[in-house]
Amino acid sequence: xxxxxxxxxxxxxxxxxxxxxxxxxxxxxxxxxxxxxxxxxxxxxxxxxxxxxxxxxxxxxxxxxxxxxxxxxxxxxxxxxxxxxxxxxxxxxxxxxxxxxxxxxxxxxxxxxxxxxxxxxxxxxxxxxx
Numbered sequence: 001x002x003x004x005x006x007x008x009x010x011x012x013x014x015x016x017x018x019x020x021x022x023x024x025x026x027x028x029x030x031x032x033x034x035x036x037x038x039x040x041x042x043x044x045x046x047x048x049x050x051x052x053x054x055x056x057x058x059x060x061x062x063x064x065x066x067x068x069x070x071x072x073x074x075x076x077x078x079x080x081x082x083x084x085x086x087x088x089x090x091x092x093x094x095x096x097x098x099x100x101x102x103x104x105x106x107x108x109x110x111x112x113x114x115x116x117x118x119x120x121x122x123x124x125x126x127x128x129x130x
Contacts, residue, residue: 001030001072002050003099003111005065006057008034008041018043018062025056031103044099046070046109069115071122073108076129083108086125093121 008014015034022029032045047053050067057064075082086108090097095118099111112118 001070001103001109002047002053003032003066003068003070003109004043004045004047004050004053004057005068005099006034006043006045007063007065008043010036010039010041014041015043017060018057021056021060021062022053025052027053027056031101031107031109033101044101044111046101046103068111071110071112071115071118072103073110073122073125075108077106079129082129086121089121089125090118093117095121 006018008018019029027047027049030046030048032043034041034043034045036042045053054064054067073086075086087097090110090112094114096113097110098113099109101109103109110118110122
């Protein structure tokens with residue numbers, strides 16, 4: 001799975017156009033979110049094939065800033081404090097979480113500055129939470 005950082009215009013229909021472009025290319029969005037800050041639309045969306053999504057968007061003139069690996073983590077919803085605990089473990093390992101959202105399967109998606117170290121923390125977290 002890949003996270004794409006996508007720039008969108010701050011105008012009605014920009015997000016719709018992005019979704020239509022992806023749909024016409026047969027590409028499904030697996031999770032993510034979009035927001036406007038400082039007059040600029042930014043989106044982070046999860047795709048099974050990040051390069052196919054990037055190509056489709058670029059061909060339509062939609063700017064993709066990055067295609068990045070993600071960590072996917074399942075939190076135990078019946079245990080309060082899971083998010084704080086996982087984030088604390090990442091911080092203690094020196095891993096900065098740059099983007100965090102959920103996918104359509106209610107899993108946590110993280111884009112981190114050090115994917116290798118993040119994977120180690122994620123594996124340890126999974127082992128400890130079982």
